[in-house]
Amino acid sequence: MADGCVLMSLRTTSGIIGVDRASGAVKLHIPPSVVSHQHAPVALANGRILAFDNGNFREGAHVAFSRVVEIDPADNHIAWGYQDEMVNAFYTAFMGNAQRLHNGNTHITESATGRLFEVTPAGEVVWEYVLPWFAEYPDAAARRTGPGRLNSVFQTWRYQPEQLPWLHARRSA
Numbered sequence: 614m615a616d617g618c619v620l621m622s623l624r625t626t627s628g629i630i631g632v633d634r635a636s637g638a639v640k641l642h643i644p645p646s647v648v649s650h651q652h653a654p655v656a657l658a659n660g661r662i663l664a665f666d667n668g669n670f671r672e673g674a675h676v677a678f679s680r681v682v683e684i685d686p687a688d689n690h691i692a693w694g695y696q697d698e699m700v701n702a703f704y705t706a707f708m709g710n711a712q713r714l715h716n717g718n719t720h721i722t723e724s725a726t727g728r729l730f731e732v733t734p735a736g737e738v739v740w741e742y743v744l745p746w747f748a749e750y751p752d753a754a755a756r757r758t759g760p761g762r763l764n765s766v767f768q769t770w771r772y773q774p775e776q777l778p779w780l781h782a783r784r785s786a
Contacts, residue, residue, distance in 0.1 A: 629643040643684055652708060714731070726764070743764070750763070
């Protein structure tokens with residue numbers, strides 16, 4: 614983060630901390646009342662934190678659901694969020710990622726279902742893609758996460774053409 618803290622996701626205890634890189638002191642704590650088995654916290658340019666909130670064992674919820682949240686670390690208030698209108702239609706029990714894009718939209722990786730999609734600040738889904746390739750995890754330990762053939766994906770990123778000049782040069786040549 615801009616203040617020298619390193620963000621860490623404490624998934625199994627449902628929390629995000631910011632640890633001062635120089636001293637090792639915990640300077641930030643986002644508690645389980647805000648997030649639930651979350652992944653991939655990232656500091657945004659506006660000082661807030663974007664995280665993929667998986668939703669396992671969410672306090673006060675009668676059904677598990679995932680969401681993406683933008684948290685103000687000054688007061689742990691959720692300043693922005695996306696979740697599906699049908700509560701459990703967007704849910705991935707493990708993994709997941711969110712990326713704020715240059716246009717203000719948010720790119721979301723719903724890992725367990727292989728679904729990639731982008732939402733506007735108003736929560737409108739502007740495109741989505743579901744990975745069509747299914748396979749079993751290669752080792753027995755990983756297969757405990759999900760038996761059978763899955764289309765899971767850990768995380769994905771969207772890039773602008775100027776971020777990949779070697780591809781852009783080929784395309785325009």
